[in-house]
Amino acid sequence: MTELFDLPVDSAEEAAERRDEVVARVRSHAGKIARELARLQGGDYGKRTFETADGEWTVKYEAGDLQFLLFDDGRNETYVVSTHQPPEPEALAEAMTDYEAFVTAFNRYVRSLDGVLDEVPADFPAVESTDSVVAERERVLGRVREVCDQIARQLARYEGGEYGTYATRVAGNRWELKWENGTTSYLRVGGEGGIYLLSQYEQPSAHDVRSLAEDVPLFVEAFNDYVDDLDASLDGVSL
Template identity: 55%
Template sequence: MTDDLGDDGNGLGDVATRRDELATRVRTHAGEIARELALFQGGDYGSETFETDAGSWTLKYEAGDVQYLRFDPKSGSEIYVVSSKQPPDPDDLETAMADYDAFVAAYDEYVASFEGLFDDISTDFPAVTSTAELTAERDRIVDRIREVATAMAGELHRYDGEYGTYATTVDGTRWELKWDGDAVSYLRVGGSDGVYLLSQYGPPPATELRRLVDDVEAFVRSFNEHVDELEADLSTVAFE
């Protein structure tokens, strides 16, 4: 893509008009290269530099469109052929356009250098081992924990109100059950950054469940002791 911006005698206005027309054509053409690079690189933004005998060209793109195209000649100052600012000076644009075809050729060589990149790749991948049995067993255990925790929630609801939390320590670790009515909102182990054995977001990781499941019994015993203490306190109340 070459063009001549020389003054043909019609004034600076015509030169500026031709400059703008050429800059628009370059933006459109460079935009096609930008889209191809974005597709190849697999990202919404990036940049690539291409070397020519006369200098280097850097194309930056974002969202599949050209952000700027900069020509850095081996002699002289850099030229923004395409940018988000004002169009280039006509003389600078003419200087850059003298090397534009070499820039496109460098891009073509870049693309050609990846020819055959995937020729030796096999897509015969091994079969994927199912986690169905493991997750089914996890879900069975979680369902059993939910049954027990729901029974606890019902008792807490009956005694302590519509909603609230019951917390205790098991082997040095905080266990907290939150209830809302007769339902369990969550059962969390380890504080605010802990593991949710029960929650509205789904079951816990199987490895975390295995680590904590043996302590569920101690958690329930602690709750029962709490209830026994409440009953003992109530038994001492006299009303005459």
């Protein structure tokens, strides 16, 4: 048994060093391909596959840097370059016999794009300004917010809290005003999923403002009727 463990073990250092040298050179060279792909595809990350007579090569990149280079010959997949572990020397050697064909396929792809944009027009019509539309929308919504803030202050006085909601139906739609600290948080028409005529986050479309602003007076009248009902509920009470 002692003689068995005295058997010599060959060092894999030379093969590993040679493998690492080849992988480093491929990483550097294929990294150029990754950077060119990133420029062409215009994103921070992506991948593309190139076909050769012996298989497929897939390049994946992120922020312009090569993430992996995969060779698939239809029988085996070899990560020639990877962020995890280096390939087996035999698999690397097999893949490298097709590397030149891969580079040729990439170059062919790039050359196929020559002249693609030559006839694309670069003169475009003038862009209309939205200044007048935005200004008119702000004018209308500013007035809506003024009157809704008045309602919010009255509700805060009556209900005595820091926030709350008031809802009623106007022209067949549910109108809901949410208020906080005496100011309007939002005015929503149509319930959940409805249109926010007033909001802290985004503006309604001009078409929505046009169709709904005409009903704001009815909303105010509904609130006034609500207040009148509150007054009437105390009529006849004496102490």
